[in-house]
Amino acid sequence: MPESIDPQRLRLADDERASGVLLGVRCLDCGVTVFGPCAFCQSCTSDRLEPVELEGTGVLYSYTVVRVPPAGWPGPVPYVLGQVELPEGPQVLAEVIDCEHDQLKIGMLVELALQAVASEGGTEEKLVYKWRPAHPDD
Amino acid sequence: MNQMPQGREVVVAGVGLHPFGRFPEKDLATLAMEAVLPALEDAGVRWKDIPVAYFGHVYYQGMSVGETALGKLGLTGIPIINVENACSSGSTAFWQAYWGVTTGLYDLALAFGAEKVPRGPVTVTAEDSPDRFIGGDHMMAGYALRMRRYMEDTGAPASALAQVAVKARQNGTLNPFAHRNTTYTIEEVLESRPIADPLTLYQCCPTSEGAAAAVLCARESLGRYGIDESRTVGIAAAVLSSGSYNGRGSDHSAFSPYRTEPGAIQAYEMAGMGPEDVDLVQVHDAATIGELQQLESLHLTPFGEAWRATTEGRTSLTGDIPTNTDGGLLAMGHPFGATGIRQVHETVTQLRGEAGQRQVPGATVGLAQCSGAGDVTTVHILKR
Numbered sequence: 001m002p003e004s005i006d007p008q009r010l011r012l013a014d015d016e017r018a019s020g021v022l023l024g025v026r027c028l029d030c031g032v033t034v035f036g037p038c039a040f041c042q043s044c045t046s047d048r049l050e051p052v053e054l055e056g057t058g059v060l061y062s063y064t065v066v067r068v069p070p071a072g073w074p075g076p077v078p079y080v081l082g083q084v085e086l087p088e089g090p091q092v093l094a095e096v097i098d099c100e101h102d103q104l105k106i107g108m109l110v111e112l113a114l115q116a117v118a119s120e121g122g123t124e125e126k127l128v129y130k131w132r133p134a135h136p137d138d
Numbered sequence: 139m140n141q142m143p144q145g146r147e148v149v150v151a152g153v154g155l156h157p158f159g160r161f162p163e164k165d166l167a168t169l170a171m172e173a174v175l176p177a178l179e180d181a182g183v184r185w186k187d188i189p190v191a192y193f194g195h196v197y198y199q200g201m202s203v204g205e206t207a208l209g210k211l212g213l214t215g216i217p218i219i220n221v222e223n224a225c226s227s228g229s230t231a232f233w234q235a236y237w238g239v240t241t242g243l244y245d246l247a248l249a250f251g252a253e254k255v256p257r258g259p260v261t262v263t264a265e266d267s268p269d270r271f272i273g274g275d276h277m278m279a280g281y282a283l284r285m286r287r288y289m290e291d292t293g294a295p296a297s298a299l300a301q302v303a304v305k306a307r308q309n310g311t312l313n314p315f316a317h318r319n320t321t322y323t324i325e326e327v328l329e330s331r332p333i334a335d336p337l338t339l340y341q342c343c344p345t346s347e348g349a350a351a352a353v354l355c356a357r358e359s360l361g362r363y364g365i366d367e368s369r370t371v372g373i374a375a376a377v378l379s380s381g382s383y384n385g386r387g388s389d390h391s392a393f394s395p396y397r398t399e400p401g402a403i404q405a406y407e408m409a410g411m412g413p414e415d416v417d418l419v420q421v422h423d424a425a426t427i428g429e430l431q432q433l434e435s436l437h438l439t440p441f442g443e444a445w446r447a448t449t450e451g452r453t454s455l456t457g458d459i460p461t462n463t464d465g466g467l468l469a470m471g472h473p474f475g476a477t478g479i480r481q482v483h484e485t486v487t488q489l490r491g492e493a494g495q496r497q498v499p500g501a502t503v504g505l506a507q508c509s510g511a512g513d514v515t516t517v518h519i520l521k522r
């Protein structure tokens with residue numbers, strides 16, 4: 001089974017399925033939560049931080065359809081890049097998959113999705129966090 | 139975040155610029171030298187009197203390129219510092235030169251920058267960074283995210299953003315140093331090749347090659363080096379800052395479009411001025427949306443209204459907020475290490491009244507703002 005693209009930001013579940021959770025830290029002094037690791041609170045510099053698991057759903061704050069990819073981009077072109085705001089506050093940038101371009105809309109609900117991605121010309125796959133439209137009724 | 143207290147008054151004594159564009163026949167050191175020599179000549183300063191030099195560049199072109207370039211002028215044994223601060227590398231070199239002189243460490247300082255940017259989309263992280271897989275490491279995609287959200291929040295039409303590029307190109311035609319010197323229409327901008335929706339090609343700055351240089355001197359020492367004070371331009375503020383918490387706990391600089399605001403407030407405070415005192419401004423218009431959000435961060439328009447100022451012509455050469463008077467990044471192009479000092483070159487040229495057809499009449503105060511990855515921002519204010 002592939003490993004996490006970034007174990008400090010994405011922890012994979014111990015089961016065989018490709019599921020996982022985004023990681024962050026919450027400040028015990030000011031309450032601010034950030035995505036990924038930090039030694040001191042980004043807002044108040046306190047060192048009283050607790051690791052937290054972030055919500056797996058969020059709201060699309062902005063998006064773009066990337067038509068000219070950067071060098072080494074391992075996925076299809078064009079691809080959708082989404083800036084997603086989590087309920088805890090932080091924003092997480094990742095590809096939006098399983099969505100027609102004309103269905104993209106600021107404010108839409110999205111949920112975490114994991115995909116195995118191999119680097120350009122590489123054989124080793126990593127599990128990468130992505131977003132896809134959320135269907136709460138499913 | 140606090141800057142050091144201001145010391146001696148510092149002036150820009152001379153500036154030099156190598157045209158921006160593509161110069162396959164010249165290496166980086168040659169480009170740099172061809173900006174430094176005109177700057178020394180413009181200042182009327184002898185090379186042997188320069189006691190320190192700061193060199194901004196980003197892309198690897200061999201080690202200690204600052205030493206290689208200046209070695210072609212002659213070896214004088216001075217400290218030469220190579221500076222990398224992304225797109226703000228040049229303006230950071232200028233900042234260091236300012237603080238070297240104002241504190242009394244040096245009487246004179248040379249700030250210069252040069253770059254040969256590879257073609258294609260610009261990325262920030264190392265080649266094996268997770269962000270290369272995740273897809274967010276794409277400078278123009280970051281601007282596209284900001285642009286879509288700005289349009290949603292402010293109601294700015296696509297044509298208003300295109301107008302930023304049209305205006306830049308018009309200014310560029312009046313500047314023989316510009317990488318691009320043709321104009322286009324709003325329609326042509328909107329119909330140009332899509333890069334990252336809603337950004338089209340003509341709304342993205344060209345990646346370029348070029349060089350720029352500035353000689354700084356303590357005002358009280360001008361006589362010692364035979365510098366003509368009448369052509370000097372004072373430095374009222376020089377501020378450098380990096381990212382601070384923006385309320386989002388973000389993992390990408392694209393999330394902080396208004397990161398310039400704290401630096402702007404510091405710069406106005408240091409200069410004892412406000413936005414109402416600024417006669418012309420150079421801002422970091424790597425993409426059209428950048429110009430609008432920088433103008434707002436600098437408090438030159440209210441938040442969410444720079445697009446309207448643009449469509450009303452207020453940011454054109456004849457408006458009340460003349461912006462990117464030399465064509466900005468959109469027309470000049472963007473050789474990272476040179477850009478911030480190119481902004482100083484244009485500001486000095488304007489404040490001396492030597493900008494020819496693109497002269498802003500009677501300008502006495504000019505502001506130059508430059509952004510870089512890492513939420514770097516510089517705000518420099520010059521006054522005549």
Ligand SMILES: [Zn+2]
Pocket residue numbers: 027028029030031032041042043044045046
């Ligand atoms: Zn805190």
